[in-house]
Amino acid sequence: MVKLPLSAEQQTALRARLGEPALRRDGLSSEQARRMAAETGAPLRGVEWFALSMGVVPHRYSRSIGTVGAEGQMKLLESRVLVVGLGGLGGHVAEMLARSGVGRVAGCDADVVEENNLNRQTFSTLASLGEPKTQAARRRLAEVNPAVEFEGFTCGFQDIPEEVLSACDLLFDCLDSVPARLELETRCASVGRPLIHGAIGGWYGQVGVVWPGSNLLSRICGQGGRGIERELGNPSFTPAVAAGLMVSRGIRVLLGLVQPGRASLQVFDLLNDEWETLEL
Structure with a gap:
């Protein structure tokens, strides 16, 4: 069953083009995929998905298939996620998701690129200074994987309508203040969506999966203000x-490879090379 918006005519046209034995043997190049999309009017994401359904592997995912499988790659192309915060954490997260072939990536950030972002933020360059981070993200992700459909929200996540949150399969917490994280946890719980949490400061960081109703962040974050990165860098x-x-973790959640409801937090110390997983 076709799970992406392809008309019957588009499916017929793609089936004819993708049925060539050479494509099954050699895979589908980005140029071939773009040409098929232009000729059939199908979205590029749909061309890649349909190719995988016929046993034709797009070259860009050929090194991922051994890890997630063709069906897993199709599932990622079907998925929709929201990255809340497009700074140091969120920029890396959004780009990795695009390279992984997650089909629809939304990003939320009200800020513009500043010079103090240049040491760590994927979307920050000298050319993008003063530009909204959502606009910089849109350009970068289009360069990385034009099949990914990016939607930018140049606002705080509090202003994103509930129907947008509920339409997502998964959200990523890349915020830098405790009150905002707790509010995001509450909003995710209200729409029944899991949240991938991440926080860093200096040499240290933590990552966890926040399942709806687990209140993981409420239990570990307290009620503080800005994160510790303000002090540790x-x-x-x-x-x-x-x-x-x-x-x-997000890929595992999208592919159904983790047990829902299991609360754990991984903390790491890069200075002393120490890693620990806490069961909560």
């Missing part, structure tokens, strides 16, 4: 490590 490497852990 934000180097380039710690957000990248935490983002990788967040995305790996």
Whole structure:
């Protein structure tokens, strides 16, 4: 059953083009996929999904298939996520999701790119200074994977309508204040959506899956203000490590590879190379 919006005519046209033996043998290049999308009027994401359904692997996912499988890659292309905060953590998270082929990625951030972002934030460059982070994210993700459909919200997550949250399969907490994290946890619980939490400060970080109703963040964060990164700093490497852990957990949730409701938190110390998983 086709789970992406492809008309009967588009499916027929794609089936004819993708049925060539050479494509099954050699896979589908990005240029071939773009050409098929242009010729059939199908979204690029739909072309990739339909190719996988016929046993044709797009080149861009060929190194991922051994990990997630063709059906898993199709599931990722069907998925929709929201990254709340597009700074040090969120930029890495959004780009990893796009490279992984998560089909619809929304990003929320009210800020613009500033010079003090240049040491760590994926979307920050000298050319993007002063630009809304959502706009910088849109351009970067289109360069990385044009099949990914990006939707930007240049506002606080509090202003995002509930129907947008409920339409997502998964959300990512890349915020930098405790009250905002707790409010996001509450909103996710109200729409029954899991949340991947991540936080860093200096050499240290933590990552966990917040299942609806678990109140994981309420139990570990207290009621403080800004995160500890204000005191310990934000180097380039710690957000990248935490983002990788967040995305790996997010992919597992999207693919149904984790037990729902199991509350745990992984904490790491890169200075002393210490890692610990806390069962909560």
